[in-house]
Amino acid sequence: MPFFFQYVLKALLLLVVPLLAACDPVQSALHPGGPSAQAIASVWWVMFWGSLVILTLVMALALIALRATPAEKQYRPGRWFILGGGVLFPVVTLTVLLIYSFEIDYPLFRGESEPMNIEVTGHQWWWEVRYPGAGDAEVVTANEIHIPVGRTVRINVRSADVIHSFWVPRLGGKQDAIPGHENPLDLHADQPGTFRGQCAEFCGAQHAHMAFWVIAEPVERFDAWLARQSQPVSAPAGEAAASRGREHFLQVGCAECHRIRGTAAKGDTGPDLTHVASRRTLAAGTLPMTRENLARWISASQRIKPGNRMEDFSHLDDAVVRDLAAYLHSLE
Ligand code: HEC
Ligand SMILES: [Cu+2]
CATH class of the missing domain: 2.60.40.420 (Cupredoxins -  blue copper proteins)
Structure with missing residues (x-):
């Protein structure tokens, strides 16, 4: 029994994960923000409640079978019971669910004529x-x-x-x-x-x-x-650090991979940085966009996101990194 108990406890703990995850709806398919997500969420709920009902039914039957007395165990269900429960019921249920999900899914792929x-x-x-x-x-x-x-x-x-x-x-x-x-x-x-x-x-x-x-x-x-x-950048105004950063950007090799429209940087293997500071995050959601994080990314990108396709620049002087960050942070 204690063994069994352990499993139940583990299963409950596992259940807590999705429950907690659902507290933050920023990326939850169950908090739709538009019609196609709404359609997908309704299919999900119908499937969820449908399977819950069937699961409960099956579990109830299993429990009845387990608790049967020896005399009751002699009972043999008739052919119709087997055919009905084993063939007819699943075929009908699955067909209904299939048609329902086609009905919902189809419009998702039809699209609008001039999007x-x-x-x-x-x-x-x-x-x-x-x-x-x-x-x-x-x-x-x-x-x-x-x-x-x-x-x-x-x-x-x-x-x-x-x-x-x-x-x-x-x-x-x-x-x-x-x-x-x-x-x-x-x-x-x-x-x-x-x-x-x-x-x-x-x-x-x-x-x-x-x-x-x-x-x-x-x-x-x-x-x-x-x-x-759509505007290219103009020469950085104000801060001297930003102007120095602009020079470094072209000299230390950043321009080989990054484009900044309006400058000589025309690389295209990394993200376009023309308006990099207008974005919320850096490196695909890895860091919030701040001037400090720009500097961290430049000097330690391989530690922050190991293996990413940006060359390692950990050898750059702190002062150079600070200037680069000042420049990029001015590109709003
Ligand atoms: C070998 C090509 C390469 C070089 C050279 C390079 N980068 Fe990158 N850079 C990348 C790639 C690829 C990414 C995307 C990394 C990721 O998110 O996985 C990136 C990401 C970035 C980002 C984040 C952009 C965003 O919107 O998320 C910044 C800022 C950046 N690089 C600045 C620089 C600076 C400054 C230099 C020069 C010191 C430099 N890069 C040199 C390839 C390069
Ligand atoms: Cu991917």
């Missing part, structure tokens, strides 16, 4: 976000997707290396990012809000640090954001 397009590319281990536009009007950012409230947005999901999976639980289902292939996913937010997303397909060492944010805002705010993001 707004955003290209999202998964990289080990960050997300590139591109708002197509002609020439300089093209906006490129990373790990943060702004969308207008009340409009359907088509995310064209791609990958630059391995298979990733794009998932914003509060806004919709998952879509795989497959190399050499483009998969669409329509998102729609009913209300302004900030929704966390996460890579949902194991893609290597730093898979867990491959998060992103979707920020749904009223159309005017979204338009203002997009207009600002």
